[in-house]
Amino acid sequence: MKRCAYLFFVATVLMPAAVTIRSNFEGGNIGRVEQLAPNHFRCHVNGEADQQHRNRQASWYYFEIDGAAGQEVTLDLVDLQGEYNFRPGNLAINGHTRPFISYDRSKWTALPDNAIEWDKIDLRLRVHLTPARSPVWIAHVPPYTTRNLAVLLAELKGNAHVVMEEIGKSAGGRNLMMLTITNPARPLVDKKVLWLMARQHAWESGTSWVMDGAVRFLAGGNPKAAKLRDSFVFKLFPMADPDGVARGGVRFNVNGYDLNRNWDTVDPKLMPEITALRKAVLDWTDGGRRIDLFLNLHNTNDDFLQGPLSLAEPDYRDLVNRLAALLKKNTFYDTKAPRDWPPGNVARGRMDACQYLFYERAIPTLLLEQSVQTNARLGRPLSSADYRRFGAQLVISMAMAVGVGK
Template identity: 30%
Template sequence: MELRVFFYITIIVAFSGMGCKSAKSSHAANSSPIAVSSDFDSGSIDTLWESKPNFLSGWPIHWKQKSSSDDQYYWFYFKLNNVVNKDITITLDSLAGIYRGGPHLIYTKATQPVYSYDQKNWDRIADVKYDTKLHTLTFRNLFTRDSVWIAYAHPFSYGQESALIDSISGKPFLTIETLGTTQQRRNIHLLTVTDTSIPDAGKKVVFITTLQHAGEYCGGYVVSGLLNFLLSDDENAAIARKTTIYKIIPMMNPDGIFHGITRFNGNYEDLNQEWDDDFTDTLHLPVEPEAACVKKWIRGWRSSGRHIDLALDIHSQGQQGAMNLLHTPEGMLADLTPHFNKYWPVKYIPMEFSGSLNDCLAKEFHISSGTFEIPQSRIKNEAYLTIDDYYNYGKGIGLGITDYFLKNR
């Protein structure tokens, strides 16, 4: 059994219960009080209690970045028991944080949490109200089974990454290696997909990363969709394998994801601010192990005479976004998005983030690189995105990249 260590304890007076990874209802008058828990892979809630029958109040954990004032709060994922045929109202407050020293407000009136009775099939909770002054989200739903899981958006847990790797292990065209481990000894996997019957010389090399930020879980489904496509019998996948070497890291931050931390890794650092630490930044040294092992691999790959033609890092804007974005350093990859737009909608935005993987790849390694920002809600006013939509985005990435390289040969 894994040892799980947490550093937040909240004491609530009266009948509120305990915070951290598990909170219990205190409403004794109800013959079947609602029980709240989050002591599972990717689970997270600070305090949540039944303040009156079928009404729960509380807030998510505010995770503090170790080396700055950043305060990330938005991810929640908890389980309710004793809810069959109950019309439940939940209010979460303290929904305001800090990112890179400024206000971070990621909830909106369009935020729709998800719920599941089996942690596989997820539906949206559509009865939602957000108070922009109090930063409070209230949502209501009638549940038809005794137990239900509720999350900010579709979770992609550490266990799901393990299951993904197990499901594709041994398939043709795939090799799996471990680049390094986190502070808590979880592996950082690198998956290589290519047709080894075709010499590597002349092939394009594409480097894909995702899940640097715990809470931005749609990237896990996008990469799953990409891998399922690349390893399929689709004739376009065969073309991709013959012409391209894919190097894919499906989960950059397994510690943060396992513990249900918002954005940060298990050391409470934002990995996407850590990529310049080993050569420009003295504040955060030493560099976090997740970033260090990847940079070591890149340097080794390049020192062996290999190249990387394209790098894409997959993130999410949470539920505040309403468009898929590809942002890059000014002028880089401006001609790539039209190829993606054949398969899924993407808008190109020149933008730079100091310390990010994208910035490091472009400036230190001179690799054409970009960062996807994918909403966890919907595109404009269309239907809310589903896991199948994210799978299709992954396939669209593979198709778009092949089109891009074939046109630019």
């Protein structure tokens, strides 16, 4: 009987790895994900509503895509329609907002215009992406998390020009910080005082990058910064809603309260963030110290300055116009004519930080909104480096605008 040896060759077919999507990391957020095809996903943007279950904002997404290196992936971002100040129809994410991607969560790049399609009927943003490697992260705006802030604060330790104070705790128990930057060798009595606040709304990470750039400049070795420290005191709130930032929130604290409303109500249990921020400012002014300008940083889909132009003294209007002119001359900010506050009384519980501080203590306050869409002067969305550069330019412009006055 002959023995026959049979040699079997097994062909191995290399199948592409399954593409996965997740957001279970700090700042991450995406809702339900439906797989329509192997590389086509419908991603529902979570959004958030306030304590009254109104004013839903769908302004933030940040998630990881793994297993897609070299493959084209199609993402349909849906559930985008929201409500702003009880008016429906708000679309923070739309055909003019280009997603950012990163392969290391440090360097972020805006996708080109031809990578997105906007469906104005279904209100859907379709994104086409072929990652060069895996994983890749995608976000509405370059994220700035509590870890980024921790790195900045660690670098400031031991800096003779910087005082870091914990002014309270968030509803989730996180530290609320205030920075004071000045030259301690020069007496405070002769110095003008500028306040800057960022990140009242968690999705507005551009404001944190601006603050980061401002702080690094003011605390650093640039001769211009040294001159500013000699003549000014800078009071800075770097992150008003650390809980929202950590969880990938949008606009409201963990109890559903908008931290840029409700400044005329006192509730340290439900809104400890407002309580701490407001107390820090009022303690300063009630101690007989001056505030020459309080600037509140926010992100939206347009660049504009807004303040009480028709209510304040002429000196205030001159100050705002000077600042607007300086920003137009010295920065890429798409400066337009400053906007006045809307007419009429503010409903109880709807007063924002600028309104409260102006009405209660006659503090010269100003809102600065910065667009997350294509910057008209640069021709592209702003990168984290752009925001940082603007932060330094902003505090210089603020000082120049205030320095002209009395």
